[in-house]
Amino acid sequence: MNWSIAPLALxxxxxxxxxxxxxxxxxxxxxxxxxQASGSFKGFSAERGAAFFRAKGSDWSCATCHTxxxxxxxxxxxxxxxxxxxxxxxxxxxLTDVAKVEKWFKRNCRDVLDRECTALxxxxxxxxxxxLGR
Amino acid sequence: xxxxxxxxxxxxGLAAMGAAEGAQKSPPPPPxxxxxxxxxxxxxxxxxxxxxxNSWQRVMVGLDQHFGTDASIEPxxxxxxxxxLVANARKPKAGKPxxxxxxxxxxxxxxxxxxxxxxxxxxxxxPAVGSEANCAACHxxxxxxxxxxxxxxxxxx
Numbered sequence: 001m002n003w004s005i006a007p008l009a010l011x012x013x014x015x016x017x018x019x020x021x022x023x024x025x026x027x028x029x030x031x032x033x034x035x036q037a038s039g040s041f042k043g044f045s046a047e048r049g050a051a052f053f054r055a056k057g058s059d060w061s062c063a064t065c066h067t068x069x070x071x072x073x074x075x076x077x078x079x080x081x082x083x084x085x086x087x088x089x090x091x092x093x094x095l096t097d098v099a100k101v102e103k104w105f106k107r108n109c110r111d112v113l114d115r116e117c118t119a120l121x122x123x124x125x126x127x128x129x130x131x132l133g134r
Numbered sequence: 135x136x137x138x139x140x141x142x143x144x145x146x147g148l149a150a151m152g153a154a155e156g157a158q159k160s161p162p163p164p165p166x167x168x169x170x171x172x173x174x175x176x177x178x179x180x181x182x183x184x185x186x187x188n189s190w191q192r193v194m195v196g197l198d199q200h201f202g203t204d205a206s207i208e209p210x211x212x213x214x215x216x217x218x219l220v221a222n223a224r225k226p227k228a229g230k231p232x233x234x235x236x237x238x239x240x241x242x243x244x245x246x247x248x249x250x251x252x253x254x255x256x257x258x259x260x261p262a263v264g265s266e267a268n269c270a271a272c273h274x275x276x277x278x279x280x281x282x283x284x285x286x287x288x289x290x291x
Binding site: 076078079080081099103106107108110111 | 176177178198201202203204205206207208264265267268
């Protein structure tokens with residue numbers, strides 16, 4: 001071991017750790033801040049989230065792939081690939097990574113609705129998924 | 135130090151020659167976590183050797199409209215994955231010019247059609263398979279990048 005590079009290696013390790021955990025956070029506070037910024041925000045609703053989850057856009061709804069019960073595994077409607085349950089009650093990894101949550105909302109809202117979701121819609125869906133037990 | 139300076143480029147050169155010679159037969163390239171995560175999220179992460187470099191470049195610039203779905207990824211990640219796909223892509227055969235434009239679908243490549251010409255369309259769309267995209271229905275070790283003929287087991291009709 002070349003000890004002259006040890007501080008550098010340590011700094012790199014700390015940076016890598018920080019980068020690794022940067023995404024691992026609750027995505028809801030930022031979404032709530034964005035919803036509040038748009039005016040008349042009165043809180044998120046699990047009921048609205050549930051209705052949104054089941055509502056069809058042109059062809060698909062969230063439930064098309066994630067099923068009507070997000071505690072159950074889903075299936076990609078085009079490729080058939082298995083999708084792990086969305087509800088954190090049965091799959092604790094869900095909704096814990098800001099970048100991942102934003103990436104999938106962006107893609108899937110455009111697939112279902114041909115547009116991106118609003119902050120209110122995203123917050124409602126997250127609230128709904130978190131309201132489901134095991 | 136002097137020895138290393140000479141030896142490393144020579145070794146790297148030899149390795150590159152070996153890789154080029156056995157391009158179509160060599161074992162799969164080392165797994166790439168970003169490729170596995172991003173491409174493997176919705177379907178089997180199709181190996182780079184399934185499409186040409188030109189095809190991969192076309193696929194990767196059109197991810198926001200990827201066979202009917204939005205599969206867009208962060209530009210920095212896309213750039214890295216593209217570089218890896220291109221570096222490990224299928225090498226065009228000498229004297230066989232690539233179709234223009236290069237195919238986006240693996241199932242439209244000459245090699246795929248040739249390898250699967252004895253499989254009926256009905257077999258591909260049967261409930262157990264679903265579509266030609268579902269390699270693992272028959273290639274039972276496809277998720278490990280292994281498409282060897284001896285690992286093929288067709289689901290019952």
